Amino acid sequence: MTVNVSMTVNGQSISRDIDPRTLLVTFVRDHLGLTGTHVGCDTSQCGACVVHLDGQAVKSCAVLAVQADGGTVDTIESLSAADSPLHPMQEAFREHHALQCGFCTPGMVMAAVDLANRNPDPSVEDVHAALEGNICRCTGYDPIVTAVQAGARAMNIQDGHAQDNG
Amino acid sequence: MFPFDYHRATTLEDAREAHAAAEEPAYLAGGQTLIPTLKMRLAQHDRIVDLRRIPGLTGIRRDGDTLVIGAMTTHQAIADSPEVIAALPALAAMAASIGDQQVRAMGTIGGALANNDPAADYPAAALALDAAIITDMRSHKAADFFGAFFDTTLDPGEIIREVRFPLAEAAAYAKIRNPASRYAVVGVFVARTAAGPRVAVTGAAGQVFRHEAMEQALAASFSPTSLDGVATSPDGMNEDQHASADYRAHLCGVLAGRAVTAIVGAGSR
Numbered sequence A: 001m002t003v004n005v006s007m008t009v010n011g012q013s014i015s016r017d018i019d020p021r022t023l024l025v026t027f028v029r030d031h032l033g034l035t036g037t038h039v040g041c042d043t044s045q046c047g048a049c050v051v052h053l054d055g056q057a058v059k060s061c062a063v064l065a066v067q068a069d070g071g072t073v074d075t076i077e078s079l080s081a082a083d084s085p086l087h088p089m090q091e092a093f094r095e096h097h098a099l100q101c102g103f104c105t106p107g108m109v110m111a112a113v114d115l116a117n118r119n120p121d122p123s124v125e126d127v128h129a130a131l132e133g134n135i136c137r138c139t140g141y142d143p144i145v146t147a148v149q150a151g152a153r154a155m156n157i158q159d160g161h162a163q164d165n166g
Numbered sequence B: 001m002f003p004f005d006y007h008r009a010t011t012l013e014d015a016r017e018a019h020a021a022a023e024e025p026a027y028l029a030g031g032q033t034l035i036p037t038l039k040m041r042l043a044q045h046d047r048i049v050d051l052r053r054i055p056g057l058t059g060i061r062r063d064g065d066t067l068v069i070g071a072m073t074t075h076q077a078i079a080d081s082p083e084v085i086a087a088l089p090a091l092a093a094m095a096a097s098i099g100d101q102q103v104r105a106m107g108t109i110g111g112a113l114a115n116n117d118p119a120a121d122y123p124a125a126a127l128a129l130d131a132a133i134i135t136d137m138r139s140h141k142a143a144d145f146f147g148a149f150f151d152t153t154l155d156p157g158e159i160i161r162e163v164r165f166p167l168a169e170a171a172a173y174a175k176i177r178n179p180a181s182r183y184a185v186v187g188v189f190v191a192r193t194a195a196g197p198r199v200a201v202t203g204a205a206g207q208v209f210r211h212e213a214m215e216q217a218l219a220a221s222f223s224p225t226s227l228d229g230v231a232t233s234p235d236g237m238n239e240d241q242h243a244s245a246d247y248r249a250h251l252c253g254v255l256a257g258r259a260v261t262a263i264v265g266a267g268s269r
Ligand SMILES: Cc1cc2nc3c(=O)[nH]c(=O)nc-3n(C[C@H](O)[C@H](O)[C@H](O)COP(=O)(O)OP(=O)(O)OC[C@H]3O[C@@H](n4cnc5c(N)ncnc54)[C@H](O)[C@@H]3O)c2cc1C
Pocket: A043, A044, A045, A062, B026, B027, B028, B029, B030, B031, B032, B033, B034, B035, B036, B051, B071, B072, B097, B098, B099, B100, B103, B106, B107, B108, B109, B110, B111, B112, B114, B115, B117, B119, B120, B121, B122, B158, B159, B160, B161, B181, B182, B183, B184
């Protein structure tokens, strides 16, 4: 059986015929070639695969692509184009050395942006709670927490400027 | 994952028909249990019937002294709901303790109750608060609904529509979270109700249960010290790499004490 799915991925309308058992993570990586989203586990626990579905962070390894039909999906690639400046959250991760091997980073950043969208000035405890579903085997987490707080504040300032200008 | 065909239901009747026409079908709600299970090939279904687009299955409302939550309402929506926070703050806090942010954004109360994992959180809340689980066919009392190891009184094809929680005078939930999965190693939900105190324990045994000895002790005097002499037998408790049966029995007392302390400290409701 194949089913047709149509959705907006990183601002672009796409439509594909797929096997219904296709996971959302398989869809974005293998069907759309957006390999920034990673798969780090089989148990839905590591968070390397986090994307935004209709504006909320989800684990794309635990969602079927058909569940996103008609919806909006944003992956790590949506944050900044290859030759343009980094998104404030990405910049904060770079600045604060919040990655080593980088495997967990796409999921960490997407979970962090989701938090910042809800909470522009998160406390350390808020960051810990928001990143419970994201595992990093390299950094020891402290630089990630610092980066998420800085990134959230930077996003907030940027939004403030955008509002001033608009 | 084994192959399956996919049906997106538009109404409850449509879902029932699509379910009845298949041999080994499964309903799909948030997918946070079903999809990981399919991925590991621990289950095989010839058809998945998606309930998510059926109108009218989400939302939270007060109906007199009852809080009514639609089956497809997510854990996160329950955790964030001003109605739940005002009427049953312990339920909102319990929902916020499930899994992680991403799991809560997809997982639903109906899916969690239908799944009845012996370490899941909602069964403890439903049993302690004497909830009613309303399906497209009938109403189940939480006291009868939960069987051993994932079993429930749902018939094949029966769909949970909503859950009705009578408000308690006060309630609290205390849980030791498995550090990897966040499921309850043991979780104890204590409710002070007009009919007396109710204590429900999840994670400790093969199914959620009421701790009657603790209820009697709390009925005599609602204070954490009342629980001091109340023993919990390790017979029939789960024993695994996370905790021995003896340790789980011990945690029942510790967590009930924490929940009662939270209630007494917080005053009413
Ligand atoms: C990493 C991770 C951590 C988790 N941590 C916890 C935790 O700490 N505590 C906890 O309690 N849970 C936890 N869960 C499970 C989570 O709460 C699930 O969301 C929940 O168990 C199932 O809900 P769902 O909506 O995702 O259902 P699904 O996975 O879609 O369905 C589960 C089962 O219920 C059936 N079903 C679903 N909806 C209905 C309905 N309305 N009527 C009849 N049958 C229905 C389905 O057919 C299926 O058999 C965790 C899950 C993950 C992946």
